[in-house]
Amino acid sequence: MPQRPDPKVQALRRDGALNPRPAAVKDELFQQSEFFDPRDLVQVRYELVRRVHSDGHPVAEATKRFGVSRPTYYKLSDQFQREGLSGLLPRKRGPKGGHKLRAEVIEALEAARAFDPTMDTAALLELAQQRFGVRVHPRTLARALARREKKRR
Numbered sequence: 538m539p540q541r542p543d544p545k546v547q548a549l550r551r552d553g554a555l556n557p558r559p560a561a562v563k564d565e566l567f568q569q570s571e572f573f574d575p576r577d578l579v580q581v582r583y584e585l586v587r588r589v590h591s592d593g594h595p596v597a598e599a600t601k602r603f604g605v606s607r608p609t610y611y612k613l614s615d616q617f618q619r620e621g622l623s624g625l626l627p628r629k630r631g632p633k634g635g636h637k638l639r640a641e642v643i644e645a646l647e648a649a650r651a652f653d654p655t656m657d658t659a660a661l662l663e664l665a666q667q668r669f670g671v672r673v674h675p676r677t678l679a680r681a682l683a684r685r686e687k688k689r690r
Contacts, residue, residue, distance in 0.1 A: 553627045554579050560604075562575035562604050563603075563604065579626060585610060637672075638665075638681045645664075645668065649661065658675045659675070
């Protein structure tokens with residue numbers, strides 16, 4: 538009979554909080570207690586930061602026990618100081634949005650097309666270059682305009 542998936546693991550994975558390296562967590566709390574789960578990335582990060590801040594453990598010792606690098610600890614500690622517990626949540630890496638086709642650029646191009654419906658992609662690209670100094674691939678512009686159109690529906 539197939540094993541049923543663990544609902545906690547499914548929830549952690551869905552939320553992006555599943556620790557990709559739970560075996561690297563060697564801290565005794567995570568080895569001896571069912572409450573402390575090395576698969577829970579936020580819990581591991583919190584305990585790491587707490588161990589150094591509250592318990593006074595050296596950073597090098599704590600990072601070794603929790604299976605992270607010292608630069609990672611310092612980044613997490615700073616985020617925790619600034620944002621609290623939400624600073625320990627995993628974040629997607631890389632750009633968070635379009636850096637060339639900002640909302641103001643798209644809005645201006647849409648307005649230009651609304652004013653003159655005969656404007657094709659090449660004309661819109663030229664307008665973006667002249668007015669905003671933005672050079673993008675024609676397909677990038679087409680996708681951005683399509684996304685905006687889809688959001689309106």
